[in-house]
Amino acid sequence: MTATEGPGAADGGAPATTGGDAPGRSRDDTVAAVVRQWRAVHPGLDTGPMEVIGRINRCAALLQQAEDAPLRREGLTRPEFDLLGALRRTGHELTPGELARETFSSGAAVTKRLKQLGERGLVERRGDTRDRRVAHVRLTDAGRDLVDGVLPAQLAYETAVLSGLDGPERGELAALLSELLGRLEGRLGALRA
Amino acid sequence: MTATEGPGAADGGAPATTGGDAPGRSRDDTVAAVVRQWRAVHPGLDTGPMEVIGRINRCAALLQQAEDAPLRREGLTRPEFDLLGALRRTGHELTPGELARETFSSGAAVTKRLKQLGERGLVERRGDTRDRRVAHVRLTDAGRDLVDGVLPAQLAYETAVLSGLDGPERGELAALLSELLGRLEGRLGALRA
DNA sequence: CCCATATTTTTTACGAGTAAAACACCTGCT
């Protein structure tokens, strides 16, 4: 989780609320073991959400470690690649603020990354003529080439990492995650109390 | 996801490989938008895995922010809680090395956390009598009470956060994630080349 | 016109994690 997370986390739920049974027999992953321990210690607790949240966290941690491999080969961290990718996929210049929103990171982090990427000749900046507070950032040719060169390797690697899931399973997983994500994005700000 | 990630990341796939259609109509989440942008710029690319990996990363990021709330109220970070939780759910003492494995973090990180948690009176340590390199860490009464006090709030909060998914959906999602996680945990070490 | 306030970006101070080296200690071989 990024970095910071773990299956040692607070998640492990009872199969009680498990409705439809999916394909494949129940593999015994780390989270299942953690859940069993919690249930043994606190039999009364509804550990349901752990099954989902714990696994999302752990999958994210493992996937990121894996995903980083092709990026690292090109000397990029994932946040850096995210920034370059945002510029590449939108196809136009973005301000630091827009980049921060686009990559879900703080403005300060974007400032630092831009400085580094600029020194490496991957991005350029120009000031806005109307409003002299704002800057406009764009990819250099080298930056664009780097993104275009890394992206296929990145996607191929991700495909390999996901190869355990067949087509329909992957589609179902994507759909369920989309459902969850849609709700999280819509409602989380309000819940954050 | 620990930490460092983002939907600005390299994920966004074509619905091409999407087999079985899940319940609910396709919500338009952030990842879907990112995927559309990538496909517009690179029409030939198989963006399939993005749909899954991008969403897992983004969900992990959002969930963690949400999850942190009940923990923060008690002055705990998630890694700290993971460490205390490992001690609580196993029910016995653990060595720093075991704690590192159990919480999927580095030994150095565990050393630092133990120091802080020790200063707060939540854990205690004693040296092994046979092998004087190893230490044994256990929860103090205060530590155990803290975990037991926070856990219900934590789980309740997680339930609320997941309330967008009904029972069967949650079960299916847990099953699919378990499938993926099982394979990742088994195979990732080998793939890490 | 000038001031108060808001906005965009950068700077500062600091906390947290990591990798690699350092320590301290064990174990087995000779």
Add this chain to the structure above:
DNA sequence: AGCAGGTGTTTTACTCGTAAAAAATATGGG
């Protein structure tokens, strides 16, 4: 016994992200 090499833990040096303050500029009301 003595030492080579291995294991468990901590320390060191460094990187990276963040929150909060600062800097620079815009905007609207009096």
